Amino acid sequence: xxRITMREAxxxxxxxxxxxxxxxxxxxxxxxxWGGTYAVTKGFYDHFGPERxxxxxIAEAAIVGAAIGAALxxxxxxxELMTINFAFAAMDHIVNEAAKLHYMFGGQMVLPLVIRxxxxxxxxxxxxxxxxxxxxxxxxxxxxVVAPGTPAxxxxxxxxxxxxxxxxxxxxxxxxxQTRGEVPEGDYVVPIGKSTIQRTGKxxxxxxxxxxxxxxxxxxxxxxxxxxxxxVVDLRTLRPLDMEPVLESFKKTNxxxxxxxxxxxxxxxxxxxxxxxxxxxxxxxxxxxxVAQLEVxxxxxxxxxxxxxxxxxxxxxxxxxxxxx
Amino acid sequence: xxKNEYLNLYHQMVVIRRMEEKAAELYQQGKIGGFLHLYIxxxxxxxxxxxxxxxxxxxxxxxxxHGVAVNVGIETRAIIAELLGKxxxxxxGKGGSMHMADVSKNFWGxxxxxxxxxxxxxxxxxxxxxxxxxxxxxxxxxxxATNIGFFHEALNLSMVWKLPVLWVCENNxxxxxxxxxxxxxxxxxxxxxxxxxxxxxxxxxxDVIKVKEKxxxxxxxxxxxxxxxxxxxxxxxxxxxxxxxxxxxxxxxEVSCWEENDPIGIYRxxxxxxxxxxxxxxxxxxxxxxxxxLEAVEFxxxxxxPAPEELFTNIYVEE
Numbered sequence: 001x002x003r004i005t006m007r008e009a010x011x012x013x014x015x016x017x018x019x020x021x022x023x024x025x026x027x028x029x030x031x032x033x034w035g036g037t038y039a040v041t042k043g044f045y046d047h048f049g050p051e052r053x054x055x056x057x058i059a060e061a062a063i064v065g066a067a068i069g070a071a072l073x074x075x076x077x078x079x080e081l082m083t084i085n086f087a088f089a090a091m092d093h094i095v096n097e098a099a100k101l102h103y104m105f106g107g108q109m110v111l112p113l114v115i116r117x118x119x120x121x122x123x124x125x126x127x128x129x130x131x132x133x134x135x136x137x138x139x140x141x142x143x144x145v146v147a148p149g150t151p152a153x154x155x156x157x158x159x160x161x162x163x164x165x166x167x168x169x170x171x172x173x174x175x176x177x178q179t180r181g182e183v184p185e186g187d188y189v190v191p192i193g194k195s196t197i198q199r200t201g202k203x204x205x206x207x208x209x210x211x212x213x214x215x216x217x218x219x220x221x222x223x224x225x226x227x228x229x230x231x232v233v234d235l236r237t238l239r240p241l242d243m244e245p246v247l248e249s250f251k252k253t254n255x256x257x258x259x260x261x262x263x264x265x266x267x268x269x270x271x272x273x274x275x276x277x278x279x280x281x282x283x284x285x286x287x288x289x290x291v292a293q294l295e296v297x298x299x300x301x302x303x304x305x306x307x308x309x310x311x312x313x314x315x316x317x318x319x320x321x322x323x324x325x
Numbered sequence: 326x327x328k329n330e331y332l333n334l335y336h337q338m339v340v341i342r343r344m345e346e347k348a349a350e351l352y353q354q355g356k357i358g359g360f361l362h363l364y365i366x367x368x369x370x371x372x373x374x375x376x377x378x379x380x381x382x383x384x385x386x387x388x389x390x391h392g393v394a395v396n397v398g399i400e401t402r403a404i405i406a407e408l409l410g411k412x413x414x415x416x417x418g419k420g421g422s423m424h425m426a427d428v429s430k431n432f433w434g435x436x437x438x439x440x441x442x443x444x445x446x447x448x449x450x451x452x453x454x455x456x457x458x459x460x461x462x463x464x465x466x467x468x469x470a471t472n473i474g475f476f477h478e479a480l481n482l483s484m485v486w487k488l489p490v491l492w493v494c495e496n497n498x499x500x501x502x503x504x505x506x507x508x509x510x511x512x513x514x515x516x517x518x519x520x521x522x523x524x525x526x527x528x529x530x531x532d533v534i535k536v537k538e539k540x541x542x543x544x545x546x547x548x549x550x551x552x553x554x555x556x557x558x559x560x561x562x563x564x565x566x567x568x569x570x571x572x573x574x575x576x577x578x579e580v581s582c583w584e585e586n587d588p589i590g591i592y593r594x595x596x597x598x599x600x601x602x603x604x605x606x607x608x609x610x611x612x613x614x615x616x617x618x619l620e621a622v623e624f625x626x627x628x629x630x631p632a633p634e635e636l637f638t639n640i641y642v643e644e
Contacts (some may be wrong), residue, residue, distance in 0.1 A: 073383075092441050102642065
């Protein structure tokens, strides 16, 4: 197994899928000649050519709409939206078209479509370029929403997304691209819709995903130094949501902290905690706590921005509160 | 065209008319729910367009989609069953009036968000271009759709990539209740295509033969690899925007003026004038259409409701 970055893992999955299946092609802003604004598709244009690595106008509705149409007639487009903040300009096509066409026409239309995009704050890009609105997309039945937290999962889940017959939102995190991890070489596929235990422990369950997996794992390391064994569950897919490992872990630890980068209100943590209360109420030994972004548009100023984003210390503190509360 | 083809076009237009009249009745009886947008007055447009296409050519339209459904050859009974929300409907009762499609007949819907299907149409054509298929996509939309961003993004993209699309604006003079000149800075819709350097043309949308001939020419040029084109079809809907439309916005003489220009009446006069059909033959077609619609209503009314399990099918292909 090679130790590579998240960027390399995503790039590898795309490259291998394009080599494997000539129906797969990429379209998006600056994916071609530029090589991708996050350099994920660097070298693709020269190797696969302009038909398969298509630079588009800055027109998100056209990008997603065209990908939907092309998917309907038998190709397998991977549409890249430069950031998830721009997905709002394509919202109609994501939620009113991609999520609904299969159902609404009684199963006649099939859309093997991937929308790759990038979310997350912490880079001083200001309020419109720093959001983590993953829960918004996970709200809609008909879409699959994937957000990997490790390079291996990024590779395996992207391959699964490209092979899926359903439309998949594949949400990467801007500050994870340099993160390194062991990634299996060759045809490595991770099924969509499966949560997983990233670290075992008996005292408390931390439920998280994407960038906050990194934060939660650091918190768990720190807690281990103080004799607290936290189990970390990585959701990996937000829809369809796999609660099995979450509930199994919770029934063992009876305590939970949920960590997400997005806003707390109506968010992923709200969903997970509600489901734990609904499905494992008898196992609850302490109130569940959520660590999330403060309820503000993210400011440009570095210190202010960092104040608003969830931190390792907050996770550690939340765990202690739940254990001692 | 041989005589049967002429009669077939006439038959399609009359089936649409009778079916829509029947649909209005069923709506008033409370048997059709939701919104119902009738195609009465515009029959010549979809009939001419579909008559000009090859079976390999794709067609996609907005929510006023019953006409295309008839033209592509969906059985009238499956259309009415869909209006009644029955299991035998073309979309299994899950789409309704605004969401009919038959992929096997290259009819890609039936889309209810104004303008949203235009980027999808560009995508159908992109898929064909990518797969090196010789198909053209015909995308129909109303004048109202040309004021939303989707229209402009889609036209631009289609021109940049030389996609094989025939954009067809059915200018029926109103976007819901707002007249074209009150909503669009340019009343001649086709001029919007010029902003993208796109060849464009116009046609009398009340004349099925003119629509068919113009479409055939444009499809041939697009198929030859010349990129997209836009056709503006001048037409008029004789009824309100939907069944819930009080129609306070138009003058009575405006409606009667257009009704004299009824596309079915115009085509009847054309066929009898050119001795392509006799009045008796056309009357016979009227009767056949009437019978077809009545049989379809009976079939639909006697069809089962969708099974409760159907609620949860087709959300995903892979559960």
